[in-house]
Structures are given as C-alpha cells and as structure tokens.
Amino acid sequence: MTLFLHGYYYSVYTRIARLALAEKGVTYEKVEVNPFATDCPPDYLELHPFRRVPTLVHGDFTLYETGAITRYIDRAFAGPPLQPASPRALARMDQIIGVVDAYTYWPLVRQVFVHDVFRPHTGGEIDPVERDKGLEEAARVLRALDALASGDACLCGPDVSLADFHLGAMVAYFVLSPRGAALLAEYRRLAAWWGRFGARPSLAATDPGLPVTQP
Numbered sequence: 271m272t273l274f275l276h277g278y279y280y281s282v283y284t285r286i287a288r289l290a291l292a293e294k295g296v297t298y299e300k301v302e303v304n305p306f307a308t309d310c311p312p313d314y315l316e317l318h319p320f321r322r323v324p325t326l327v328h329g330d331f332t333l334y335e336t337g338a339i340t341r342y343i344d345r346a347f348a349g350p351p352l353q354p355a356s357p358r359a360l361a362r363m364d365q366i367i368g369v370v371d372a373y374t375y376w377p378l379v380r381q382v383f384v385h386d387v388f389r390p391h392t393g394g395e396i397d398p399v400e401r402d403k404g405l406e407e408a409a410r411v412l413r414a415l416d417a418l419a420s421g422d423a424c425l426c427g428p429d430v431s432l433a434d435f436h437l438g439a440m441v442a443y444f445v446l447s448p449r450g451a452a453l454l455a456e457y458r459r460l461a462a463w464w465g466r467f468g469a470r471p472s473l474a475a476t477d478p479g480l481p482v483t484q485p
C-alpha cells in the first residue's frame with residue numbers, strides 16, 4: 271500500500287513524523303508542501319483543513335496531527351516498539367508530548383531558532399525582543415521537562431519513544447542558537463539526554479540543515 275508524507279522540508283513537525291518512520295524502518299514517499307507559502311496548493315486543504323504539516327496518506331487513509339501520525343506509524347508497521355509498555359511510562363510519554371506541543375514549540379522554535387538562527391542566516395527580519403521572550407519562556411519549559419525526564423538513556427526509560435522524537439526535533443533547532451545551547455546545558459538530565467539522542471542516526475538522516483543562501 272502506498273505511503274505518502276506531505277510535509278515541509280524545514281518543518282520540525284514533519285521531522286518528528288520522519289523520525290518515527292526512520293526508527294521504524296518504514297519506506298515512504300515525501301510530498302513537499304510549504305504551509306507558510308502564499309502559493310501553498312489550495313487542494314492541500316482537502317487533506318489538512320488547518321493548513322499545517324505533516325499529513326500522512328496511507329492508501330485510502332488520511333491522517334493529520336503529528337501525535338496521531340506517529341502513534342499510527344508505531345501501531346501499523348512492524349519494527350521496534352516506539353511506545354513504552356508500562357502505563358506510567360506511557361502516561362509520561364503522552365505528558366511530555368503534550369508539554370512539547372503546547373508550551374515548547376513556540377519559544378524554542380518560533381522565537382529562539384527563527385530569530386536567532388534561521389532569519390539571521392536567510393536575511394529575514396530579526397526581532398531580538400521576540401528572541402529574548404523565547405529564551406525566558408524556554409527556561410521555564412526546560413526546567414519542567416528536566417523534571418519529567420526519566421534520567422535513563424531516553425526520556426521515558428531505557429528505550430527510545432515518540433517523546434524523544436517530539437522534543438528532539440525541536441531541540442535540534444534550538445541548540446543551533448548559541449544562546450539556546452547554553453541554556454540547555456543548565457539542565458542536567460536534558461543535556462545528558464541530548465548528548466545521547468543528538469547522536470542517533472535517525473536524527474542525522476532527517477537533518478534538513480539550513481537553506482543555502484546566495485553570497
């Protein structure tokens with residue numbers, strides 16, 4: 271059955287889905303959609319009425335919302351389980367994913383990464399106030415996540431889980447900012463986790479890099 275992932279090259283949420291597919295060893299086809307572009311194809315709204323990425327299309331089954339997509343990937347395909355078996359570890363995984371979606375994406379990615387890395391690199395408009403607000407909020411988020419992290423090899427225990435992909439895709443962008451990297455280093459468990467997770471082959475395989483700019 272055909273499997274398509276509609277996503278944007280630089281999107282962290284698309285990368286989360288790609289991490290799950292890579293760790294599961296599932297092959298798929300990518301369909302590039304830039305939800306930020308004014309010329310985002312109008313028929314994409316038939317797949318995703320909120321015009322976000324990613325969307326997964328598996329045969330006649332269409333699914334959006336990254337948390338639903340990664341859980342579907344884990345349940346529908348063979349490969350290593352990506353969710354812990356114990357009710358408490360699973361609840362912690364769901365909690366961390368919730369915290370990442372609700373409180374982490376905006377400060378780490380849209381405020382710090384965008385204003386301290388992406389726009390300086392691409393010549394876009396930078397707002398240092400926005401960046402600093404992001405750093406302030408990031409401290410609160412990282413403190414909370416540090417308290418939730420298992421202290422084991424991965425966020426929810428010894429094995430990698432969907433929570434690692436959710437947070438990992440965002441931290442990968444955040445630490446490209448020297449200010450972000452310095453802040454992360456203050457949180458012992460998270461910094462140690464990132465030292466391990468940041469070296470996973472799936473992360474390298476899904477690394478979008480930064481856009482090539484004209485000299």
Ligand SMILES: N[C@@H](CCC(=O)N[C@@H](CS)C(=O)NCC(=O)O)C(=O)O
Pocket residue numbers: 278280281282283284305306321322323324334335336337
């Ligand atoms: N709740 C969505 C969020 C996805 C999301 O925000 N994706 C970003 C790209 S990383 C996007 O499509 N942004 C477009 C926009 O904000 O207009 C999910 O879990 O999939």
